Amino acid sequence: MKIAVCDDCHEDAAQLETFLEGEDTRLYFDALRLLADVEDRQMRFDLYLLDIFMDDSMGGIELAERIRARDEEAVICFISTSDAFYRQAYDLYAVQYLLKPVREAEVRRLLERLARHRGRERDQRLGYKWRGQAGFIPYGRIHYIDSREHTLFIHCQDGTVQACKGKLDDLEIQVCGEVFFRCHQSFIVNMYHVDRLEGSELLVAGQSIPVSRRYFASVKSRYQEILFEEVD
Numbered sequence: 704m705k706i707a708v709c710d711d712c713h714e715d716a717a718q719l720e721t722f723l724e725g726e727d728t729r730l731y732f733d734a735l736r737l738l739a740d741v742e743d744r745q746m747r748f749d750l751y752l753l754d755i756f757m758d759d760s761m762g763g764i765e766l767a768e769r770i771r772a773r774d775e776e777a778v779i780c781f782i783s784t785s786d787a788f789y790r791q792a793y794d795l796y797a798v799q800y801l802l803k804p805v806r807e808a809e810v811r812r813l814l815e816r817l818a819r820h821r822g823r824e825r826d827q828r829l830g831y832k833w834r835g836q837a838g839f840i841p842y843g844r845i846h847y848i849d850s851r852e853h854t855l856f857i858h859c860q861d862g863t864v865q866a867c868k869g870k871l872d873d874l875e876i877q878v879c880g881e882v883f884f885r886c887h888q889s890f891i892v893n894m895y896h897v898d899r900l901e902g903s904e905l906l907v908a909g910q911s912i913p914v915s916r917r918y919f920a921s922v923k924s925r926y927q928e929i930l931f932e933e934v935d
Contacts, residue, residue, distance in 0.1 A: 710754035
């Protein structure tokens with residue numbers, strides 16, 4: 704796993720590097736250097752471990768906002784001496800918020816959790832048939848699925864839309880669980896691609912997906928679980 708650690712405390716950064724032994728880890732001691740690699744050199748990491756309090760001109764929260772603007776799929780974990788920024792971390796869809804001093808067991812559990820999620824996305828695929836053609840689409844590439852006039856439309860991460868014959872009720876039984884959730888009589892959404900829950904709508908890659916009253920409680924609960932899932 705390719706990991707960026709950004710912490711202006713050299714001792715803390717070095718300790719995290721030790722905890723991350725075996726991973727492809729890159730250390731940054733100020734936010735602007737990491738931001739330059741992300742924005743100018745278009746580097747991407749599987750995980751960003753960001754200290755919130757840094758002495759240079761940019762803190763971890765602003766850095767995360769800039770990274771998120773460049774990489775919607777960025778997996779961000781905040782590290783801090785205080786839990787005062789929990790709400791901001793929530794709004795930035797951080798996967799974890801670790802308090803210093805960070806323990807090795809916490810880091811290893813985080814890595815194991817991310818590895819399980821990456822494995823699920825890699826292994827699970829949705830089959831489709833349409834006008835004599837058939838194929839599979841990995842779950843991780845699907846943003847959401849909607850139904851119109853007995854036809855399913857699979858909206859993918861690359862902007863393509865694959866039509867497929869079928870009923871949403873049958874598809875719900877087949878795919879809904881941890882990754883996909885029914886949110887409306889006409890929509891099933893990949894909860895890992897939800898950017899925000901606003902009122903009775905989910906925002907997915909700039910698209911507003913309605914959430915009906917029938918499904919709202921379960922959708923909200925799963926959305927919150929994904930943002931800050933309890934680490935076993």
